[in-house]
Amino acid sequence: xxxxxxxxxxxxxxxxxxxxxxxxxxxxxxxxxxxxxxxxxxxxxxxxxxxxxxxxxxxxxxxxxxxxxxxxxxxxxxxxxxxxxxxxxxxxxxxxxxxxxxxxxxxxxxxxxxxxxxxxxxxxxxxxxxxxxxxxxxxxxxxxxxxxxxxxxxxxxxxxxxxxxxxxxxxxxxxxxxxxxxxxxxxxxxxxxxxxxxxxxxxxxxxxxxxxxxxxxxxxxxxxxxxxxxxxxxxxxxxxxxxxxxxxxxxxxxxxxxxxxxxxxxxxxxxxxxxxxxxxxxxxxxxxxxxxxxxxxxxxxxxxxxxxxxxxxxxxxxxxxxxxxxxxxxxxxxxxxxxxxxxxxxxxxxxxxxxxxxxxxxxxxxxxxxxxxxxxxxxxxxxxxxxxxxxxxxxxxxxxxxxxxxxxxxxxxxxxxxxxxxxxxxxxxxxxxxxxxxxxxxxxxxxxxxxxxxxxxxxxxxxxxxxxxxxxxxxxxxxxxxxxxxxxxxxxxxxxxxxxxxxxxxxxxxxxxxxxxxxxxxxxxxxxxxxxxxxxxxxxxxxxxxxxxxxxxxxxxxxxxxxxxxxxxxxxxxxxxxxxxxxxxxxxxxxxxxxxxxxxxxxxxxxxxxxxxxxxxxxxxxxxxxxxxxxxxxxxxxxxxxxxxxxxxxxxxxxxxxxxxxxxxxxxxxxxxxxxxxxxxxxxxxxxxxxxxx
Amino acid sequence: xxxxxxxxxxxxxxxxxxxxxxxxxxxxxxxxxxxxxxxxxxxxxxxxxxxxxxxxxxxxxxxxxxxxxxxxxxxxxxxxxxxxxxxxxxxxxxxxxxxxxxxxxxxxxxxxxxxxxxxxxxxxxxxxxxxxxxxxxxxxxxxxxxxxxxxxxxxxxxxxxxxxxxxxxxxxxxxxxxxxxxxxxxxxxxxxxxxxxxxxxxxxxxxxxxxxxxxxxxxxxxxxxxxxxxxxxxx
Numbered sequence: 001x002x003x004x005x006x007x008x009x010x011x012x013x014x015x016x017x018x019x020x021x022x023x024x025x026x027x028x029x030x031x032x033x034x035x036x037x038x039x040x041x042x043x044x045x046x047x048x049x050x051x052x053x054x055x056x057x058x059x060x061x062x063x064x065x066x067x068x069x070x071x072x073x074x075x076x077x078x079x080x081x082x083x084x085x086x087x088x089x090x091x092x093x094x095x096x097x098x099x100x101x102x103x104x105x106x107x108x109x110x111x112x113x114x115x116x117x118x119x120x121x122x123x124x125x126x127x128x129x130x131x132x133x134x135x136x137x138x139x140x141x142x143x144x145x146x147x148x149x150x151x152x153x154x155x156x157x158x159x160x161x162x163x164x165x166x167x168x169x170x171x172x173x174x175x176x177x178x179x180x181x182x183x184x185x186x187x188x189x190x191x192x193x194x195x196x197x198x199x200x201x202x203x204x205x206x207x208x209x210x211x212x213x214x215x216x217x218x219x220x221x222x223x224x225x226x227x228x229x230x231x232x233x234x235x236x237x238x239x240x241x242x243x244x245x246x247x248x249x250x251x252x253x254x255x256x257x258x259x260x261x262x263x264x265x266x267x268x269x270x271x272x273x274x275x276x277x278x279x280x281x282x283x284x285x286x287x288x289x290x291x292x293x294x295x296x297x298x299x300x301x302x303x304x305x306x307x308x309x310x311x312x313x314x315x316x317x318x319x320x321x322x323x324x325x326x327x328x329x330x331x332x333x334x335x336x337x338x339x340x341x342x343x344x345x346x347x348x349x350x351x352x353x354x355x356x357x358x359x360x361x362x363x364x365x366x367x368x369x370x371x372x373x374x375x376x377x378x379x380x381x382x383x384x385x386x387x388x389x390x391x392x393x394x395x396x397x398x399x400x401x402x403x404x405x406x407x408x409x410x411x412x413x414x415x416x417x418x419x420x421x422x423x424x425x426x427x428x429x430x431x432x433x434x435x436x437x438x439x440x441x442x443x444x445x446x447x448x449x450x451x452x453x454x455x456x457x458x459x460x461x462x463x464x465x466x467x468x469x470x471x472x473x474x475x476x477x478x479x480x481x482x483x484x485x486x487x488x489x490x491x492x493x494x495x496x497x498x499x500x501x502x503x504x505x506x507x508x509x510x511x512x513x514x515x516x517x518x519x520x521x522x523x524x525x526x527x528x529x530x531x532x533x534x535x536x537x538x539x540x541x542x543x544x545x546x547x548x549x550x551x552x553x554x555x556x557x558x559x560x561x562x563x564x565x566x567x568x569x570x571x572x573x574x575x576x577x578x579x580x581x582x583x584x585x586x587x588x589x590x591x592x593x594x595x596x597x598x599x600x601x602x603x604x605x606x607x608x609x610x611x612x613x614x615x616x617x618x619x620x621x622x623x624x625x626x627x628x629x630x631x632x633x634x635x636x637x638x639x640x641x642x643x644x645x646x647x648x649x650x651x652x653x654x655x656x657x658x659x660x661x662x663x664x665x666x667x668x669x670x671x672x673x674x675x676x677x678x679x680x681x682x683x684x685x686x687x688x689x690x691x692x693x694x
Numbered sequence: 695x696x697x698x699x700x701x702x703x704x705x706x707x708x709x710x711x712x713x714x715x716x717x718x719x720x721x722x723x724x725x726x727x728x729x730x731x732x733x734x735x736x737x738x739x740x741x742x743x744x745x746x747x748x749x750x751x752x753x754x755x756x757x758x759x760x761x762x763x764x765x766x767x768x769x770x771x772x773x774x775x776x777x778x779x780x781x782x783x784x785x786x787x788x789x790x791x792x793x794x795x796x797x798x799x800x801x802x803x804x805x806x807x808x809x810x811x812x813x814x815x816x817x818x819x820x821x822x823x824x825x826x827x828x829x830x831x832x833x834x835x836x837x838x839x840x841x842x843x844x845x846x847x848x849x850x851x852x853x854x855x856x857x858x859x860x861x862x863x864x865x866x867x868x869x870x871x872x873x874x875x876x877x878x879x880x881x882x883x884x885x886x887x888x889x890x891x892x893x894x895x896x897x898x899x900x901x902x903x904x905x906x907x908x909x910x911x912x913x914x915x916x917x918x919x920x921x922x923x924x925x926x927x928x929x
Binding site: 005007008011012015016018019583584586587588589590591592593594595597685686687689690 | 742745746749751752771772775776778779780784786788790792793794795799803804806807808809852856864
């Protein structure tokens with residue numbers, strides 16, 4: 001009976017499905033859509049996870065991060081947690097950890113690290129300009145002095161405007177009002193009347209009363225990772241030097257992440273034009289269709305002073321003449337003309353982009369900081385002291401494939417010695433020296449408990465932080481800011497590993513063996529008393545990792561909803577179908593079909609429908625995945641997408657386990673949703689066949 | 695000649711709300727192998743109830759119904775189903791063919807449920823009964839492509855294909871015109887003669903009653919006239 005009846009069931013099921021087209025269409029599409037979503041969703045998410053894994057592990061964290069087992073906070077490289085102060089403790093003895101971990105066969109490299117953030121101090125533009133005027137005056141170059149002083153007057157005009165705005169926007173403060181008064185004086189013609197005869201008095205006023213009114217250029221914070229730069233470059237394969245040169249071994253030095261560097265250092269107008277150029281050429285975007293680009297243009301048009309402020313009168317005249325040729329109908333001030341010039345559209349963009357770089361760029365300083373400059377970085381140490389160091393910018397770098405992602409480009413790199421200075425870590429010798437000075441002077445050490453906990457538990461050659469008493473923020477800001485003068489430019493290579501390390505990246509030979517290696521590390525750590533713990537990359541990505549978890553959760557909630565909807569719809573339609581078929585089922589029962597047969601018939605119908613529909617859904621999903629795999633899903637200059645996709649586009653690959661899982665899940669849902677109607681059908685009594693249907 | 699259907703002191707009650715409605719009152723009846731018996735009664739007199747009990751789609755409230763010597767009250771659902779499948783053939787008033795199956799498949803259906811036959815044997819059996827009811831040319835047609843008379847012929851073929859001991863027919867001609875109805879009864883009669891298959895059918899058509907060996911008349915849930923002896927003993 002068995003084989004006959006399976007054949008009969010199948011035939012009956014197929015026939016019955018053919019006879020109920022509407023039901024088949026509704027339930028079938030639902031199941032097909034459910035399968036499609038399930039398979040495509042899990043496939044895409046899997047691909048994103050793999051791509052992001054490549055982004056994260058290849059650029060910064062390695063597959064595993066090692067931190068002290070006394071770390072109080074969760075290490076997070078991205079997102080708000082990364083910006084917050086994280087108490088990671090320190091790795092008690094990095095050389096020992098490195099040696100022990102390198103004995104694990106799957107560990108390819110162990111790179112020491114520490115994260116911190118600093119403010120580059122770029123000086124005050126006005127201050128620099130006044131110095132230039134003074135230089136010209138001293139050199140007796142009256143012509144240059146006059147050109148530069150015109151530049152000063154133009155800047156003072158802008159500054160006065162800013163101060164008046166400030167007054168209008170906030171409650172009047174004495175400071176602002178005084179500033180306005182001084183600026184009004186300094187922009188008046190009388191003030192400058194005697195410049196040619198007696199410049200000193202004017203310069204003195206500018207120096208003492210005016211220069212301070214312009215803020216220092218410290219608008220940006222640079223997040224950076226202090227590391228063994230050589231080891232970093234060798235271990236992370238996507239690391240690539242863009243400009244300049246690698247910091248030589250044993251030398252202190254800073255490497256800017258190229259993307260960050262462009263945002264931070266480049267002239268703002270030029271940067272905006274670059275971005276539009278990039279979006280147009282690389283992503284095929286059109287200004288007319290892209291509100292984002294339109295907003296950038298509007299921003300650039302407000303930034304005209306980043307061009308005009310830097311021009312002396314002769315340059316201003318040249319630019320005015322050139323713009324006159326390009327835009328003969330434009331009238332008004334130079335700023336207005338530059339603004340009109342920056343009102344680019346799809347037709348004139350390329351021409352104006354060329355004009356900007358051919359004509360304007362040579363007259364304007366394009367970068368605030370250049371490769372080769374020495375940068376002053378100021379930061380607060382862990383203990384709360386402000387600390388500043390000078391460090392040479394040796395070059396810029398990028399992570400291949402992620403060069404357009406701001407997120408992947410968040411961190412610049414600095415040597416570990418400089419990092420330790422900025423973070424407030426000292427060598428043992430320094431610590432002893434400080435202790436002896438303290439003893440001589442009779443100063444009692446005041447330290448925060450938390451710092452003591454984190455620091456004093458370590459082994460002897462662990463370096464320590466400056467310990468500080470509670471200092472109020474204002475006094476800290478105004479306080480010690482001396483650039484460490486005695487910091488050597490070079491150091492012994494072995495010092496890199498010997499000093500304190502906050503965390504370390506472990507790069508694996510076979511990344512698929514992540515779990516096993518994590519266990520190996522825990523074992524080694526416990527056996528050798530390394531006092532460290534190992535965390536997989538996803539756990540240390542902060543918001544990015546959470547996002548993946550959220551995406552995963554959202555996908556599952558959507559799938560769950562679809563399942564529930566499918567369950568209800570299939571159930572309802574099958575119950576209705578059962579009602580329609582009472583007589584048919586009764587007849588079957590009367591003729592001699594058992595309850596089990598009826599139950600199986602209903603299940604078979606759903607299984608057949610489910611198999612066709614989910615097959616179609618999985619096929620569609622696979623087709624789409626293959627298509628997208630070939631064309632790629634463009635991240636279209638969306639920073640976050642570039643990061644998630646591990647590059648400018650995601651090329652998803654088909655995953656057989658995901659397809660099988662999708663098919664199985666949908667078939668399970670189909671069967672579950674049919675159980676109730678099938679039981680109703682099976683309970684139909686054969687006697688109904690005898691009932692009249694008149 | 696032994697009785698293939700034995701009905702002893704059968705009472706059948708149906709619940710109707712809180713009341714119980716008695717559809718059969720203490721019915722006694724024997725049907726012998728090879729009989730061609732009509733149960734004749736107006737609507738509501740209990741003939742369908744009686745047919746349901748004989749057809750093993752229902753069991754008596756009290757009393758005994760024996761089919762080929764087996765009491766239906768002693769069987770569970772599986773046992774009753776098995777009995778229906780192997781001993782009984784059904785012809786319904788509304789034909790009750792399975793709409794999604796064609797003529798051949800409808801006839802084949804009970805054999806597939808039974809199992810046991812090879813594909814070849816099954817095919818031979820199916821074709822044989824289809825030829826017997828005269829539908830050899832319409833073998834792949836669907837029920838909705840057949841006339842009422844043709845459908846009832848298919849139903850007869852389906853009832854006969856398992857070679858049952860008893861064929862039950864519930865007003866087999868009620869939905870057919872008189873000529874077609876007569877033809878159907880002729881066909882049943884012919885098979886009854888040739889194969890000695892027992893036929894029990896309900897009807898209130900006098901024409902049909904005339905052709906029966908025996909007419910069992912019912913009123914108010916009782917047998918009022920057994921009719922035995924009129925033209926009994928066809929076998």
